[in-house]
Amino acid sequence: MNQPLTDSEARNIFINGAEDFYSLSANPQFSNSAELFDAWLTEHDRQLLAKTEAEAGKRISSELKLEHASDAHARTEPSRAYIQGCKAARSLLEDAIRDLTQEQGTL
Structure with missing residues (x-):
């Protein structure tokens, strides 16, 4: 799993690119x-x-539709769609950071 950039790493990317x-x-x-x-x-x-918002929104929407179709939305625990959406957004954000890091490395 990729870790977020530190302040100094972000500054180096800024300075170098x-x-x-x-x-x-x-x-x-x-x-x-x-x-x-x-x-x-x-x-x-x-x-x-x-970049991540649109894809996460699509995933959350499809999960919500599934929950409503099965009456699973009546639960008091956190929505499965919300949890899946958070996981999707995190994954997409990690991918975007990795792509940016690789792009900066090739400049």
Whole structure:
């Protein structure tokens, strides 16, 4: 299982791969590199979420349909669909991080 990037690993990816797209001279609204890095990281997280959100939503929807068809939704325990959706989202996010890490390694 992949572990999330540490702050220093994320900063290294930023320094080694993203400065062409995010430079202080090209983005005068940022006063220092820390602000620029935060903006880059926020955009990166948004893109990962968008990539995983649609697929996880499809999986949750199909699980909910199955639960309603079988009256399993009346349980008081956490919804199986919710648990499966969380697992799906985690798996997709880990895949996206792994892909990004591999892409950065080939630059």
